Amino acid sequence: MVGKVALRALVSALLLACILLSLGTGRVWLDPAVLFGAIFEPKPSLPWLILSELRIPRTILGLLVGASLGLSGAVLQGLLRNPLAEPGLLGVSAGAALGAVIAIYFGLSATFALATPVLGIAGAMMAAALTLSIGRGGTLTMILAGAAVSGLMGAGLSLALNFAPNPSAAYEITIWLLGSLENRDWGQVLLVAPFILIGWLCLALTVRDIDALTLGEAQAESLGVNIARTRWLALAGTALAVGAATAVTGSVGFIGLIAPHLVRPFVGHQPSRVLLPSALFGAILLLFADVATRVIPTAGQEVRLGVLTSIVGAPFFFWLVLKLRRMSP
Amino acid sequence: MSRIEAKAVSVRRGGRAIVDGVTMQMESGQFVGLIGPNGAGKSTLMSVLAGLLRADAGSVALDGVPLSRLHRRALAQVRAYLPQSPRAEWPVSVERLVALGLTPQLPAFGGLPGEMQASVAAALEMVDMTDHHDQPATTLSGGELARAMLARALVGDPAIVMADEPLAGLDPRHALDGVDRLRKLALAGKLVIASMHELTLAARYTTRVAVMHEGRLVAFGPTARTLTSALLHEVFEVNACVTGAGTPAAMVDFVPSSSKPL
Numbered sequence: 001m002v003g004k005v006a007l008r009a010l011v012s013a014l015l016l017a018c019i020l021l022s023l024g025t026g027r028v029w030l031d032p033a034v035l036f037g038a039i040f041e042p043k044p045s046l047p048w049l050i051l052s053e054l055r056i057p058r059t060i061l062g063l064l065v066g067a068s069l070g071l072s073g074a075v076l077q078g079l080l081r082n083p084l085a086e087p088g089l090l091g092v093s094a095g096a097a098l099g100a101v102i103a104i105y106f107g108l109s110a111t112f113a114l115a116t117p118v119l120g121i122a123g124a125m126m127a128a129a130l131t132l133s134i135g136r137g138g139t140l141t142m143i144l145a146g147a148a149v150s151g152l153m154g155a156g157l158s159l160a161l162n163f164a165p166n167p168s169a170a171y172e173i174t175i176w177l178l179g180s181l182e183n184r185d186w187g188q189v190l191l192v193a194p195f196i197l198i199g200w201l202c203l204a205l206t207v208r209d210i211d212a213l214t215l216g217e218a219q220a221e222s223l224g225v226n227i228a229r230t231r232w233l234a235l236a237g238t239a240l241a242v243g244a245a246t247a248v249t250g251s252v253g254f255i256g257l258i259a260p261h262l263v264r265p266f267v268g269h270q271p272s273r274v275l276l277p278s279a280l281f282g283a284i285l286l287l288f289a290d291v292a293t294r295v296i297p298t299a300g301q302e303v304r305l306g307v308l309t310s311i312v313g314a315p316f317f318f319w320l321v322l323k324l325r326r327m328s329p
Numbered sequence: 330m331s332r333i334e335a336k337a338v339s340v341r342r343g344g345r346a347i348v349d350g351v352t353m354q355m356e357s358g359q360f361v362g363l364i365g366p367n368g369a370g371k372s373t374l375m376s377v378l379a380g381l382l383r384a385d386a387g388s389v390a391l392d393g394v395p396l397s398r399l400h401r402r403a404l405a406q407v408r409a410y411l412p413q414s415p416r417a418e419w420p421v422s423v424e425r426l427v428a429l430g431l432t433p434q435l436p437a438f439g440g441l442p443g444e445m446q447a448s449v450a451a452a453l454e455m456v457d458m459t460d461h462h463d464q465p466a467t468t469l470s471g472g473e474l475a476r477a478m479l480a481r482a483l484v485g486d487p488a489i490v491m492a493d494e495p496l497a498g499l500d501p502r503h504a505l506d507g508v509d510r511l512r513k514l515a516l517a518g519k520l521v522i523a524s525m526h527e528l529t530l531a532a533r534y535t536t537r538v539a540v541m542h543e544g545r546l547v548a549f550g551p552t553a554r555t556l557t558s559a560l561l562h563e564v565f566e567v568n569a570c571v572t573g574a575g576t577p578a579a580m581v582d583f584v585p586s587s588s589k590p591l
Contacts, residue, residue, distance in 0.1 A: 081418040205437070212432045214419050215481070218412035221381055223432040224405035269419045269465070 007266055011280050018287035022059040023051065025291050030055075057189045058181050062287045064189075064196050065181075065249050068241035070282020071275060072234075073256030075203045078210030078271035079234045080139055083320065086257035087242040090142070090235055091127045091149030096246035098153045098160075099123020101173050105160045116176075117191050117247040124243020127153055132235055139217070142231060179250035179306025181290050192244040199241025202233045203275070210271040252306045254313025255285050261320065285309075331407065331488040331520055332356040333378060337387035340373050347373045349544035350387070355522065355537070357488065360515035362535035362552070363524040366565055369541040371524040372413065372493050378522065379410040379491050391489075405433035408489040409482035414497060416474070420465035423477050427452055430484035452484035456510070472503035479510060490514055492523045496530065508534045532556050532571065532579035540564055551575065 024030045030038070030047050038048040069087060076085040087093060100120035102108075108115035127149050135145025157177070164170035209230040212220040217227055242256070259282040260274050267273035286305075289312070293303045333355045340348040348370045355361050363371050376382035378389055380396040389396045396404065409430070417426055428441055428449050435441070441449075453459045456476040461469065469477060475495065482490055495511065496504045504527060512534045515521045525531050531538060531552070538555050540548040542564045548555050553575030561569035561581070573579040 208432060208435065208437060212429055214417060214421055214426070215429055216412065216415060216418060218381065219410070219415055219481075221401075222379060222405060222408075222410035222412075223429070224400075224402035225432070226401060268425065269421050270425055271419060 011277065011284075014284050015280055015287075018284050018291070019059055019063070021291045022062060022287045023055045025294050026050075026055065027294075053185070054183075057186050058184055058290070059287065061184050061189050061192075061248065062181055062290050063283045064193060065245040065252065066255060066283035066286025067279040068196055068199065068245045068282070069252065069256040069286065070259035071200060071203050071279035072238040072242050073258075073282070074260040074271070074274045074278035075206055075210060075234050076238065076256075077260050078213060078274070079206065079230060080143065081213060081216075082143075083261065083324065084257070086254075087238050088150070088251075088253065088256070090146035090238060091131050091153060092124050092235075092239045092243050093246045093251055094150045094153035094157070095127020095130075096120040096124035096243045097177060097251055098156045099126075100176065100247055100250070101157055101160050104173050104176060105164065105169065114187060114191055117188055117244070120247025121192070121195060121244050123153070124239050124247060128235055128239030128243065132232065136228075139231070142235070175301075175304070176250050177306070178304035179252045179309075180293070180304050181249055182293075182302065184248060188248045192248050195240045195244035199237045199239070199244065200279075202237030202240065206230050206233050206237070207272045207275060214271060250304075250306055252286065252309050254309050254316065255282050255289075258313055258316050259285060261316075330357050332392055333489065333520065333522075334390045334393075335374075335378060335387065336390075338374070338377055338384045338389060339386040340370075340377060340382065341385050346544050348377065348384070351541075351546045352387075353539060353546060353549050355520055357518055357520045358515060358536075360512050360521045360534065360536045361523070362531040362538045363522060363541065364526070364528065364531055364538055365541035369564075370544040371541055374541065375410075375491055375493050375522070375524055379408060380404050381410065402433045406485060407487055408491060409485065409487040411478055411482050411490075411492040411495060413493045415478045417466035420467040422463050423458060423466050423469070424449060424453070424462040426466045426477055427458075427480045427484050430481040434485060448484055448486070452480040455483060456480045471498055472500065472506075475499060475503065475507060479507070483514075487519070489520045490522070492521075494524050494526070496523075496525055496527050504530060528556075528561070528569075528581040529579065532574045532581050533577055536575075556581075 020032065024032065024035055028050055030051065034047050035051070038045065038051050072087045076087065076089065077083060099122050100116045103115040103119040108119070131142065131145045131149045134148070135142035161170055161173060164173065209220065209225045212223050212225045221227055260278040262281050263277040264274050267277060289308050290305055293305055293308055296303050335351055335353050338348055338351045339346055351374055363375065365371050373382065377384050380389070380399065383397065391399065391407070431441070431445050431448070434445070453462055456479050458473065458476050458480060461473060466474065466477060492511070496507050499507060508530045511521050511523055515536060535552050537550060538552050539546060540555070540560060547564060548560055556571055556574040558569045558571045561567070561571065568584045570582045
C-alpha cells in the first residue's frame, strides 16, 4: 500500500506539471524560464500577453471544469451507489448543450459573446428542475427522469441541426458540441466561476450522507440522513457546476466517470474520501487532454477536447464493464 | 429507561390496510419478538416504530414525545435500526463500516474523533470481529456481515435496537449466536425489538412476543403465556406443538393442518 504522504505528493506534482504544461504549450511554446519571467515581471511583452490573455484563463477554466466533472461524478456514484453513474446521467449536460446551441442557432452568440454560456447555464438549470420535479421520490425514478430529460434535450439538439439556417451554422453547432477550451477569455471564466463554486459547495455538503449510504438507503435514513435533501443537493450541485462547465466548453465526456474510479482503490473505497482526490484527478485529466489537443499534429482543425476524452475514455469504459462482469456471479 | 408507545397505528397502501390499528407499549429491558406469517405487516410496523415511515393514522411516541416531533438526528442517536439482510455497497473496511453507525454524532465535516475510534474498537470486540477489522466488508460471510452490522448498530450505544429479521439466512450456529447477543442486550437494559420466523428461538430467547396477522396485532404479552399452540394454529394455519415457551428448553414444531400420513 502506497503511503498517504507519497500519494498526496504524487497528485500535487501531477497537477502542477499539468498546469505548467497548459501554460507553456501551444502555437507559441513558452519555456519555463520565459514563463516565470513573464509572471514575475508583468510588463506588456508578447509572452506576457499570450500568458495573461490566453493561457491563464484557459488553464483556470480547465481546472474548474475538470474538478467539477470529477467531483460531481464522485458524488453521483456515491449517491446512486452505481459505478456507472456520471454527471451526464441527470440530463444536465444535455440541457446546457441545448441552451448554448439555441444561442448559436439564433445568432445571439455573434452579437453578444457571452450569450452562449448564459443560455447554456439557463438550459442546465431548466433540465435539472425538470429532472428533479419528475424524478422526485426515489433514486431509480431520478435516474429514469434524467434519462428522459437527456432524451428530450437531445431531441432539441437534433431539431436545431435539422433546421439549421445554413450549412455553416450546422457546422458551427457541431463543432461547438464536440467541446473545447480554445479561445476562452476572462469574461467567460468570471461568468461561470460563481456558479461552479456554489455547485462545489452543494456537492461538498453531501459528504456525510453519501458515506452513510454505503449501508443502503434504509440504514442511512435510520442514521438521520434526509435522503431527499441529499438528492436535491447532489442534483443542484451537479446542475450548477457541470451545467456551467458544459455551457462554456461544450460536452466533455468520460472524465466524470473515470476520475472517481482511478482514485477509489487508493482511499479505501469510502465515498467521502473519494471526493477531493477525484476532483483533483478530474482537473489533471482535463488539463492533460487539453494540452494533448494542442500538441497532436493535425492538418487543419485541432482535435476537439470532447473527441479526445471520448477516444481515451471509451476503452476505459470497456475495462470497467469487464471488471464488473468478473466481479458479479 | 426508554419506552415506545404505539396508539392505533394504521398504514394503508392501495386501499388495503397493511398495518391495522396496532396499539402496543414496550420498554427497556424487554426483548420483543415480532412474529407472524409473510405479509402480516411486520416490516411495515417495524418501520413505523423506528420512525422511518409515517403512519396514515395513529401515532408512535418515544418516552411520551411523538416521533414526528423528534429531529431525525436526535432519534438516530437513541434508536438503531437494521433492515432485512443489510449489505455494504462499497468494499470499505469493517472498521469504517462500523464507524458509520456514529454518523448522527459526527459534525458535518472532518474525520473521526479519537474517543469515537475507541467505541468502534469496543463494538468490534463485542461481536468478536476484531480480527476482521481491516477486511473489506463485501468479502465477509453472511454470519460475519450480520455481526459487523450488529456492531454498526451498537457502536453509538443506542437505548433501543430494532432489527428486521436479523436471523434470516444464518446457519444454526450463527442464528443462535445472534439471538443470544440480542437477548444479552435486553438483559443489559436496552429495548430490543426483532422480527423473526425462527419460532423455537423466539420461544427460548424473547421476553415478549407480538404476533401479527393480516395487519392486526392479535396477541402481545410475555412469551411464556402468549406463545401457545392454539395461537400458532390460528395465525400460521398449521398444527403447532409448543412446549416450554419462555424457557431455555422451549420447542416449537409444525405439522401441516390437512396432512395425510406419509
